[in-house]
Amino acid sequence: MSADSRLLPSYADLSIASPAERRSFNALVDALRDAQEAVTRSRPSESAARRAAALLSEAAELLGEGVPDSEQLAGRLWDEPGRAQALAPPLYIDDVDGTSARGRVTFSRFHAGVRTVHGGALPLVFDEIMGRLATTSGKPFARTAHLTIDYRAGVPVDTEVEVFARVKRVEGRKLFLSSELCLDGTVLTECQGLWVQIREDPR
Ligand SMILES: CCCCCCCC(=O)SCCNC(=O)CCNC(=O)[C@H](O)C(C)(C)COP(=O)(O)OP(=O)(O)OC[C@H]1O[C@@H](n2cnc3c(N)ncnc32)[C@H](O)[C@@H]1OP(=O)(O)O
Numbered sequence: 697m698s699a700d701s702r703l704l705p706s707y708a709d710l711s712i713a714s715p716a717e718r719r720s721f722n723a724l725v726d727a728l729r730d731a732q733e734a735v736t737r738s739r740p741s742e743s744a745a746r747r748a749a750a751l752l753s754e755a756a757e758l759l760g761e762g763v764p765d766s767e768q769l770a771g772r773l774w775d776e777p778g779r780a781q782a783l784a785p786p787l788y789i790d791d792v793d794g795t796s797a798r799g800r801v802t803f804s805r806f807h808a809g810v811r812t813v814h815g816g817a818l819p820l821v822f823d824e825i826m827g828r829l830a831t832t833s834g835k836p837f838a839r840t841a842h843l844t845i846d847y848r849a850g851v852p853v854d855t856e857v858e859v860f861a862r863v864k865r866v867e868g869r870k871l872f873l874s875s876e877l878c879l880d881g882t883v884l885t886e887c888q889g890l891w892v893q894i895r896e897d898p899r
Pocket residue numbers: 705823824825827828829831838839840841842868869870890892893894895
């Protein structure tokens with residue numbers, strides 16, 4: 697396991713997978729990320745594109761229809777960067793306490809729009825770090841209710857950027873958070889978010 701339990705949400709279930717299952721599933725998700733990036737970067741010949749498509753289809757067929765979402769591992773290996781899901785780029789959360797969080801992320805061309813990171817990909821990272829902050833340090837389960845993004849400057853691909861988040865105030869079940877994505881001390885993108893602690897835990 698790669699993170700200490702202070703960095704994990706209060707509802708994280710670390711017993712969901714054995715160490716061996718965790719390693720092999722993580723390797724599968726890493727390979728999926730590599731495939732996404734390789735397809736994005738490629739300009740294959742017709743035959744290479746057909747062959748690659750057949751291999752990817754074969755992999756999907758091998759995995760079959762899957763298990764109910766309550767049993768899936770994707771998105772639930774909380775102590776792994778990216779939680780073993782390929783939707784968002786893997787976020788390395790270095791620190792979380794009751795009021796702030798700090799992490800690092802590198803977007804690749806898969807998440808690019810025109811030369812810079814796609815505007816729809818950036819909220820994925822804000823939702824991850826603010827979601828972690830909103831639900832760590834014993835806080836109950838909360839859902840994203842509102843996000844506002846300010847795109848100050850383009851975010852480069854293939855470059856590690858820092859992400860910071862903090863709790864600005866709490867009003868009953870409502871947590872008002874803010875977050876910034878920075879490169880060399882310059883804020884590139886800012887996000888304001890509202891998380892609402894739900895009345896009943898749905899899990
Ligand atoms: C580590 C984790 C990483 C991953 C984190 C991922 C987190 C997510 O992405 S969750 C998925 C995306 N979000 C959702 O699907 C949420 C969908 N919405 C909902 O489930 C509900 O609307 C929910 C839970 C946000 C609020 O529902 P409910 O508890 O019934 O709220 P309700 O009682 O109406 O309102 C509570 C308060 O919040 C306010 N509020 C609710 N929604 C909003 C909103 N969108 N904007 C502003 N205020 C809002 C209400 O005005 C009310 O305020 P007050 O108490 O001052 O009157």
